[in-house]
Amino acid sequence: xxxxxxxxxxxxxxxxxxxxxxxxxxxxxxxxxxxxxxxxxxxxxxxxxxxxxxxxxxxxxxxxxxxxxxxxxxxxxxxxxxxxxxxxxxxxxxxxxxxxxxxxxxxxxxxxxxxxxxxxxxxxxxxxxxxxxxxxxxxxxxxxxxxxxxxxxxxxxxxxxxxxxxxxxxxxxxxxxxxxxxxxxxxxxxxxxxxxxxxxxxxxxxxxxxxxxxxxxxxxxxxxxxxxxxxxxxxxxxxxxxxxxxxxxxxxxxxxxxxxxxxxxxxxxxxxxxxxxxxxxxxxxxxxxxxxxxxxxxxxxxxx
Amino acid sequence: xxxxxxxxxxxxxxxxxxxxxxxxxxxxxxxxxxxxxxxxxxxxxxxxxxxxxxxxxxxxxxxxxxxxxxxxxxxxxxxxxxxxxxxxxxxxxxxxxxxxxxxxxxxxxxxxxxxxxxxxxxxxxxxxxxxxxxxxxxxxxxxxxxxxxxxxxxxxxxxxxxxxxxxxxxxxxxxxxxxxxxxxxxxxxxxxxxxxxxxxxxxxxxxxxxxxxxxxxxxxxxxxxxxxxxxxxxxxxxxx
Amino acid sequence: xxxxxxxxxxxxxxxxxxxxxxxxxxxxxxxxxxxxxxxxxxxxxxxxxxxxxxxxxxxxxxxxxxxxxxxxxxxxxxxxxxxxxxxxxxxxxxxxxxxxxxxxxxxxxxxxxxxxxxxxxxxxxxxxxxxxxxxxxxxxxxxxxxxxxxxxxxxxxxxxxxxxxxxxxxxxxxxxxxxxxxxxxxxxxxxxxxxxxxxxxxxxxxxxxxxxxxxxxxxxxxxxxxxxxxxxxxxxxxxxxxxxxxxxxxxxxxxxxxxxxxxxxxxxxxxxxxxxxxxxxxxxx
Numbered sequence: 001x002x003x004x005x006x007x008x009x010x011x012x013x014x015x016x017x018x019x020x021x022x023x024x025x026x027x028x029x030x031x032x033x034x035x036x037x038x039x040x041x042x043x044x045x046x047x048x049x050x051x052x053x054x055x056x057x058x059x060x061x062x063x064x065x066x067x068x069x070x071x072x073x074x075x076x077x078x079x080x081x082x083x084x085x086x087x088x089x090x091x092x093x094x095x096x097x098x099x100x101x102x103x104x105x106x107x108x109x110x111x112x113x114x115x116x117x118x119x120x121x122x123x124x125x126x127x128x129x130x131x132x133x134x135x136x137x138x139x140x141x142x143x144x145x146x147x148x149x150x151x152x153x154x155x156x157x158x159x160x161x162x163x164x165x166x167x168x169x170x171x172x173x174x175x176x177x178x179x180x181x182x183x184x185x186x187x188x189x190x191x192x193x194x195x196x197x198x199x200x201x202x203x204x205x206x207x208x209x210x211x212x213x214x215x216x217x218x219x220x221x222x223x224x225x226x227x228x229x230x231x232x233x234x235x236x237x238x239x240x241x242x243x244x245x246x247x248x249x250x251x252x253x254x255x256x257x258x259x260x261x262x263x264x265x266x267x268x269x270x271x272x273x274x275x276x277x278x279x280x281x282x283x284x285x286x287x288x289x290x291x292x293x294x295x296x297x298x299x300x301x302x303x304x
Numbered sequence: 305x306x307x308x309x310x311x312x313x314x315x316x317x318x319x320x321x322x323x324x325x326x327x328x329x330x331x332x333x334x335x336x337x338x339x340x341x342x343x344x345x346x347x348x349x350x351x352x353x354x355x356x357x358x359x360x361x362x363x364x365x366x367x368x369x370x371x372x373x374x375x376x377x378x379x380x381x382x383x384x385x386x387x388x389x390x391x392x393x394x395x396x397x398x399x400x401x402x403x404x405x406x407x408x409x410x411x412x413x414x415x416x417x418x419x420x421x422x423x424x425x426x427x428x429x430x431x432x433x434x435x436x437x438x439x440x441x442x443x444x445x446x447x448x449x450x451x452x453x454x455x456x457x458x459x460x461x462x463x464x465x466x467x468x469x470x471x472x473x474x475x476x477x478x479x480x481x482x483x484x485x486x487x488x489x490x491x492x493x494x495x496x497x498x499x500x501x502x503x504x505x506x507x508x509x510x511x512x513x514x515x516x517x518x519x520x521x522x523x524x525x526x527x528x529x530x531x532x533x534x535x536x537x538x539x540x541x542x543x544x
Numbered sequence: 545x546x547x548x549x550x551x552x553x554x555x556x557x558x559x560x561x562x563x564x565x566x567x568x569x570x571x572x573x574x575x576x577x578x579x580x581x582x583x584x585x586x587x588x589x590x591x592x593x594x595x596x597x598x599x600x601x602x603x604x605x606x607x608x609x610x611x612x613x614x615x616x617x618x619x620x621x622x623x624x625x626x627x628x629x630x631x632x633x634x635x636x637x638x639x640x641x642x643x644x645x646x647x648x649x650x651x652x653x654x655x656x657x658x659x660x661x662x663x664x665x666x667x668x669x670x671x672x673x674x675x676x677x678x679x680x681x682x683x684x685x686x687x688x689x690x691x692x693x694x695x696x697x698x699x700x701x702x703x704x705x706x707x708x709x710x711x712x713x714x715x716x717x718x719x720x721x722x723x724x725x726x727x728x729x730x731x732x733x734x735x736x737x738x739x740x741x742x743x744x745x746x747x748x749x750x751x752x753x754x755x756x757x758x759x760x761x762x763x764x765x766x767x768x769x770x771x772x773x774x775x776x777x778x779x780x781x782x783x784x785x786x787x788x789x790x791x792x793x794x795x796x797x798x799x800x801x802x803x804x805x806x807x808x809x810x811x812x813x814x815x816x817x818x819x820x821x822x823x824x825x826x827x828x829x
Contacts, residue, residue: 185395194410280646
């Protein structure tokens with residue numbers, strides 16, 4: 001399947017999502033909405049991991065920052081959720097910029113270690129600062145729409161997903177994307193050709209964090225309840241698994257991974273809370289034996 | 305006239321091991337200078353220091369009348385110092401054309417992509433890879449990978465090119481072709497070349513001047529004729 | 545209170561140093577961070593619980609058995625998951641992270657969410673310098689930790705194997721040229737790194753019982769210690785570990801208990817800001 005066909009398939013699928021309120025019930029719409037949240041998360045994480053070869057473990061944490069900043073602004077200061085989401089997005093971007101500048105001079109391993117620490121710390125802060133965040137009880141926040149409507153939220157999440165995908169697509173197909181891939185392929189060779197490796201890595205990480213903040217902010221106002229589950233390592237793990245299983249470093253891979261895993265998890269959930277373990281084992285096997293994910297397997301099959 | 309590159313008293317150690325000890329080297333515009341020495345003499349370390357892949361432990365480097373000591377590699381590259389690698393390092397998952405484009409977009413950020421693509425194709429055709437532009441670099445053989453590395457560097461029109469054993473693994477006919485290409489680099493593009501090589505015949509017949517490194521120090525430098533006759537050089541190679 | 549807090553800090557510091565030594569050894573030699581380090585630490589705790597409590601083995605037999613098993617598991621992990629990723633550091637990060645989540649969930653399934661505590665090696669408490677009474681189990685944990693750290697230093701600085709380790713962490717390619725069998729070296733060092741996590745686990749489990757996720761804070765602290773001490777520096781691990789143990793316990797006692805684990809992260813940020821190569825790190829890349 002070449003790139004043009006992939007984009008065409010994505011467009012058709014997007015259209016299907018757009019008209020899905022006509023034939024899906026509220027429960028299934030909910031699954032589509034959550035999947036779209038994961039599309040944004042996995043695609044933006046893929047921008048960093050798949051295209052520049054750095055592993056951030058704070059992607060869920062940045063979604064959490066987006067959600068909590070927006071939620072706290074709405075509950076404490078009465079700021080409208082739409083403006084709150086923008087503030088949350090900006091806050092996530094700023095945190096990303098700070099962590100990126102701090103770690104990326106030293107290399108990718110430092111980023112992984114620091115982002116993992118950051119996720120845990122954020123979790124601790126949110127649970128401890130009960131007065132502001134309501135801890136594990138969760139923060140009740142107003143919705144984005146005056147009248148609650150699944151279809152409305154679906155369209156919002158769909159538009160946001162398209163925005164995220166367009167940004168990711170633009171980045172990987174521009175000069176920046178060429179630099180991303182050069183850095184991922186061989187940073188020493190890239191630097192010898194004039195690529196400012198640190199700058200490129202910080203840029204990718206910051207944009208990716210910003211997009212996670214957007215996804216988290218919107219998702220929080222859809223759920224109407226922001227809990228520490230959003231910025232948890234389990235969530236981070238799900239985003240990572242979706243990208244790895246779907247196909248890291250490919251544009252459509254994370255989209256496929258998000259929908260497949262979200263829908264599967266609904267089926268597995270009937271048998272208890274084993275979906276994390278099951279996905280973990282699948283992701284482990286995939287990362288080890290089929291690092292190109294579902295997209296790679298599909299491609300191999302077509303090429304025979 | 306100012307030399308193109310002047311490295312003064314370059315010292316570099318790894319832990320306790322002294323890889324370079326007070327090496328001075330000077331290159332004038334338009335020269336082809338050979339850098340030779342037995343294994344472990346510090347040739348590649350000197351390249352890595354000059355191209356800013358690693359900083360020197362002490363010493364200073366001036367290039368194009370600018371003190372570049374301690375600069376990051378990308379800035380040195382953008383100033384006009386390019387290099388190839390002893391073990392080739394193409395971007396394996398990118399096409400040959402994209403490989404060449406990487407340097408161009410960073411050296412000429414303001415020019416239109418279409419024009420840069422033209423320059424990249426030109427560079428590929430100069431090394432004889434024009435029909436492989438859309439092939440991923442992972443599909444190339446050793447010689448093609450070496451050619452691709454040269455195409456990548458000449459596309460950005462460096463003032464100085466560091467060549468690290470480009471002839472290794474080539475048969476005698478290919479060596480002749482490669483040597484004539486290296487001569488053309490100077491003639492066509494006016495590129496100054498510092499060249500590490502183990503194939504003595506090729507380098508002695510091409511270089512204007514030879515610098516000999518031995519155990520991290522400069523043993524001697526001079527014309528190829530002087531160097532081949534020098535007893536210290538012969539001793540160094542025979543391991544006395 | 546202060547002497548007791550310092551004592552607690554020292555005990556935790558020794559364990560952090562031990563856990564960090566395992567991480568640092570592997571980073572230095574293989575440039576791989578094992579994100580499942582904390583889960584192996586926990587597994588050692590579960591093993592010693594299983595052998596000593598459920599099977600009723602002698603506690604010392606149980607801990608030796610547990611640590612050996614963790615070593616073997618480490619060797620298997622290296623051979624199956626890590627070895628194919630050489631040359632692609634990113635995949636080893638992703639694989640070990642997934643492994644850590646898989647293990648956490650597997651523990652939950654097998655051992656349940658409740659804390660498990662292997663029997664204490666020794667009962668009672670002793671008077672320390674006439675200042676306070678301190679649990680004998682904690683004292684013996686401190687002593688054992690120090691002994692194992694000393695043994696690691698002897699291994700690295702006084703043996704043939706240590707020489708190879710030091711050579712490989714200086715320059716991997718060079719070591720390979722000089723005929724070092726890097727495949728076997730990686731396997732053994734990774735196993736050893738895991739065994740050190742296991743050692744920390746069996747020492748601490750009788751004091752702090754293990755739960756499926758209680759390895760996470762210990763591993764995170766070990767990672768901070770590795771960055772603080774300087775990647776690959778063993779001396780840095782010991783000093784960094786003790787520092788972190790003290791800072792956390794003093795911070796918990798005098799600032800806030802809830803933020804115990806945050807102090808380590810603040811130190812991490814400060815190190816990255818002002819001395820990114822760590823206290824004893826090699827400055828050059």
